[in-house]
Amino acid sequence: MAYTASRAGSVNSTVKRVRTWYALLLLVIGIFGVRLFYLQVIRYDHYKTAALHDQLHQKVIPATRGTIEAHDGEKTIPIVLNQKLYTVFADPVDIKTYKTDVDKAAVRLASTLGGEVDGYAKKLQAKDTRYVILAKKVTPEQRTKLLSYKLAGLYSEERDYRTYPQGSMAAQVLGFVSDEGQGDYGLEQALNKQLAGTPGELKAITDQSGVPLAASRGNVQTAPKNGDDLVLTVNMGMQAQLERILADQYKKTKSKGLSAVIMDPATGKIKAMANYPSYDPAKYSEVNDPKIFENASVSEAIEPGSTMKLLTAAAALDQGVIKPDTTYFDPSKFVIDDFTVKNIEEDGGARQQSIASVLNLSLNTGATWMLMQMGGGSINTKARTAWYDYLTSHFQFGNDSNIEQGYETAGLVTKPANNGAGINLTYANMSFGQGILVTPLQMTAAVSSIINGGTYYQPYLVDSTTDSNGKTTTTKPKVVKQNVVSPEVSRAMIPLMEYIVDEHYKEGFSYLNFSDSYAVGGKTGTAQIANPSGGYYADKYNGTYTGFVGGNDAQYVITVFNTQPSVNGYAGSYGGQPIFGDIAHMLIDNGYVTPKTR
Structure with a gap:
C-alpha cells in the first residue's frame, strides 16, 4: 500500500508540472498572439507608413x-x-x-x-x-x-x-x-x-541604388516646367568680326582691355557686344581672375573723355542757348574754382570758334563755354541743374539700363548741389567727359538718342522667347524717354558728327575714307585716368570713340572704350578711332549698311 501511495503522488506531481508548463505555454502563445494582433491589426497603418517611408523616395525631376x-x-x-x-x-x-x-x-x-x-x-x-x-x-x-x-x-x-x-x-x-x-x-x-524653369517632383519606391522600381505617370507629383528658349538680337556675323577686330587691336595698341558695342539706334537692339580679353565659357573653372567673366561693356564705367562733348552740344542746342552755326570768342582757358580749364592740344590761342570747330578740335574750353550758356553766361546753379537734368533724365547716365546682363553698373553723376568741393569745376569737367563715369553701353544709348530723332530706347539683347508650351513672344522696343532732344537738334547733330570724320580724314587718318554712299560720323575721346590717391595720372589715358554709320539714316551706333592703350598720340585718336574705323568698314563691306538713296 505504501508503494502504491508513493507512486500515485509522483504521478500527480508530474501532471501538475505538465499543466503548469502547458499553462505557461498558453500564456506565452497568448502574449505573442496579442502582440501580433496589435502589430498586424492595431498598428498596421503605422508600420505600413514607416516601411513605405524607408522605401519611398522623393526625387527631383530637373527642368x-x-x-x-x-x-x-x-x-x-x-x-x-x-x-x-x-x-x-x-x-x-x-x-x-x-x-x-x-x-x-x-x-x-x-x-x-x-x-x-x-x-x-x-x-x-x-x-x-x-x-x-x-x-x-x-x-x-x-x-x-x-x-x-x-x-x-x-x-x-x-x-x-x-x-x-x-x-x-x-x-x-x-x-x-x-x-x-x-x-x-x-x-x-x-x-x-x-x-x-521649375523642377518637378517624383515619389517612387526605389531599390538600394535609388533607382525607381515603379516609375509611372501616377508617381509624378509635379511635372517640371522647362525654361524658356531665347533668340538674341545679336548678329553672329557682326559679333564674330567685332571680336576679331578687338583681338587684333588689343595687340596693336598694347591695350589693358577693350570693349565695343554696336546698337541699332532706331530700336535699342544690340547687334554685337564684345570685350577683350575674353574666355571660354565651357572652361570657366580654369579662369583665375573672375574679373574676366564680367561684360565690361555694361559693368565697367570710366570717364569717357571728349565723346561727352557731343552730348553737351546737343543739350545746349536743345535748350536754345546756342545754334548749329553759333560762333563765339574762345579765350583758350577759363579759371574756375581757382583751377584753370584748358585744352589738351594747341588750339590756336584765343580766337573765334564755332560749334563745329569745338567738336572737331575737341576744345575743353568750348564745352565749358556751352555749359556756361546753360546758366546765362556762367557756371552756376541754373547751369548745373540744367546739365544734371540732361545727363540723368535725358541721357540716362547714373541709371541702370536694365539690359539683360548681370553686374550692370549705373555709373556716377555728381549731383548739382554745392558740396563745397569745387562743384563748378566738377561740372566744367563733366562737360568734356571728366569727373563722370559711364559705361560703353550707356554712351551708345545716349548718342543714339540724339541722332535718331530724339528717342531714348532701352538697350536689349533678347529678341524673342519661347516658353515650354511653345508660345513665342517677340520683344518690342521700349521707349524710356521721348524728346531727349528735339527732332531739329537731332538733324543738326548728324552733319556736325560727319564734319568731324571728314576733317580727321583730311588730317591724315586715311582709314576714315568712306564712300559718299554712306553717312559716317563720330567723336574721339581722350580721358586722363584717375589716381586713387587723388587727381589724375599725368601719363595714363583711356581712349574712346562714339559714332554712327548709315545711309539715309543712322543704322548703327558704335562705341569703343580702350583702356590705357600704348600709342604714339592721343588715346582717342590713335587708340579709339582706328577701332571705330575698322568696325564701320566691316559693317559696310559685309553689306550690313544700306547705302543712301537720296
Missing part, C-alpha cells in the same frame, strides 16, 4: 534649361545648348548600412570614371555626411556601367550641362552655368529664373 540662339542672316543658329550628363554621389551611411564592399566599389569607380582608388575609398567612408560627390559630368554610358555593378549607397543625378556650338563667341554676353546649376554673369545670371 531642362532653355537654349540660346542668335541671328545669322535669315536664320538663327544655336550658341548655347544642353548636354544631359550625370553627377555621381555616395551616401556613406547607406554604404555602411548595406555593407557595401568599399574597396571593391572604389576599384570599380576608378576603372569606370578615372581617378584614384584611394581617393574614392576615402570619400565612400566620409564621416558626418550623407552626400559626397564622386564625379561630375558622367556620361550616360559610364552611368549605365556603374549601375550594372549594383553598388548600394551610390546614386546619380541627371544634370543639363551647357555646351557652346560657337565656342567662346559672345562669352561675356552669355555668362555660364555653374556646376550647381546657377547662372553666373551675363544673360545666364540676369535671366536665370526664366532660363532655369
Whole structure:
C-alpha cells in the first residue's frame, strides 16, 4: 500500500508540472498572439507608413534649361545648348548600412570614371555626411556601367550641362552655368529664373541604388516646367568680326582691355557686344581672375573723355542757348574754382570758334563755354541743374539700363548741389567727359538718342522667347524717354558728327575714307585716368570713340572704350578711332549698311 501511495503522488506531481508548463505555454502563445494582433491589426497603418517611408523616395525631376540662339542672316543658329550628363554621389551611411564592399566599389569607380582608388575609398567612408560627390559630368554610358555593378549607397543625378556650338563667341554676353546649376554673369545670371524653369517632383519606391522600381505617370507629383528658349538680337556675323577686330587691336595698341558695342539706334537692339580679353565659357573653372567673366561693356564705367562733348552740344542746342552755326570768342582757358580749364592740344590761342570747330578740335574750353550758356553766361546753379537734368533724365547716365546682363553698373553723376568741393569745376569737367563715369553701353544709348530723332530706347539683347508650351513672344522696343532732344537738334547733330570724320580724314587718318554712299560720323575721346590717391595720372589715358554709320539714316551706333592703350598720340585718336574705323568698314563691306538713296 505504501508503494502504491508513493507512486500515485509522483504521478500527480508530474501532471501538475505538465499543466503548469502547458499553462505557461498558453500564456506565452497568448502574449505573442496579442502582440501580433496589435502589430498586424492595431498598428498596421503605422508600420505600413514607416516601411513605405524607408522605401519611398522623393526625387527631383530637373527642368531642362532653355537654349540660346542668335541671328545669322535669315536664320538663327544655336550658341548655347544642353548636354544631359550625370553627377555621381555616395551616401556613406547607406554604404555602411548595406555593407557595401568599399574597396571593391572604389576599384570599380576608378576603372569606370578615372581617378584614384584611394581617393574614392576615402570619400565612400566620409564621416558626418550623407552626400559626397564622386564625379561630375558622367556620361550616360559610364552611368549605365556603374549601375550594372549594383553598388548600394551610390546614386546619380541627371544634370543639363551647357555646351557652346560657337565656342567662346559672345562669352561675356552669355555668362555660364555653374556646376550647381546657377547662372553666373551675363544673360545666364540676369535671366536665370526664366532660363532655369521649375523642377518637378517624383515619389517612387526605389531599390538600394535609388533607382525607381515603379516609375509611372501616377508617381509624378509635379511635372517640371522647362525654361524658356531665347533668340538674341545679336548678329553672329557682326559679333564674330567685332571680336576679331578687338583681338587684333588689343595687340596693336598694347591695350589693358577693350570693349565695343554696336546698337541699332532706331530700336535699342544690340547687334554685337564684345570685350577683350575674353574666355571660354565651357572652361570657366580654369579662369583665375573672375574679373574676366564680367561684360565690361555694361559693368565697367570710366570717364569717357571728349565723346561727352557731343552730348553737351546737343543739350545746349536743345535748350536754345546756342545754334548749329553759333560762333563765339574762345579765350583758350577759363579759371574756375581757382583751377584753370584748358585744352589738351594747341588750339590756336584765343580766337573765334564755332560749334563745329569745338567738336572737331575737341576744345575743353568750348564745352565749358556751352555749359556756361546753360546758366546765362556762367557756371552756376541754373547751369548745373540744367546739365544734371540732361545727363540723368535725358541721357540716362547714373541709371541702370536694365539690359539683360548681370553686374550692370549705373555709373556716377555728381549731383548739382554745392558740396563745397569745387562743384563748378566738377561740372566744367563733366562737360568734356571728366569727373563722370559711364559705361560703353550707356554712351551708345545716349548718342543714339540724339541722332535718331530724339528717342531714348532701352538697350536689349533678347529678341524673342519661347516658353515650354511653345508660345513665342517677340520683344518690342521700349521707349524710356521721348524728346531727349528735339527732332531739329537731332538733324543738326548728324552733319556736325560727319564734319568731324571728314576733317580727321583730311588730317591724315586715311582709314576714315568712306564712300559718299554712306553717312559716317563720330567723336574721339581722350580721358586722363584717375589716381586713387587723388587727381589724375599725368601719363595714363583711356581712349574712346562714339559714332554712327548709315545711309539715309543712322543704322548703327558704335562705341569703343580702350583702356590705357600704348600709342604714339592721343588715346582717342590713335587708340579709339582706328577701332571705330575698322568696325564701320566691316559693317559696310559685309553689306550690313544700306547705302543712301537720296
